[in-house]
Amino acid sequence: MAETAKANNLKPYDYFVYLLEEIPKHMDDTDRSFLNDLLPWSPNLPDGIRKN
Structure with missing residues (x-):
């Protein structure tokens, strides 16, 4: 994941923090399009x- 983030011009640490903040917001969603x-x-x- 870190290498894919780097390849897409992202800061890996900040990207992981963003994922860990956003994914829990959708735990009750049945639609995974997010x-x-x-x-x-x-x-x-x-x-x-x-x-x-």
């Missing part, structure tokens, strides 16, 4: 986890 927004190549990721 996972597409968490993929390292998603344009919907916050700018703060991207390398400058």
Whole structure:
């Protein structure tokens, strides 16, 4: 996962923190489509986890 994050110009630590904050918000969801927004190549990721 860390290498995939790096390959997509993300800061791995910040990306992992983001995942660990976001995934619990969806634990009761039956629709897993939110996972597409968490993929390292998603344009919907916050700018703060991207390398400058």
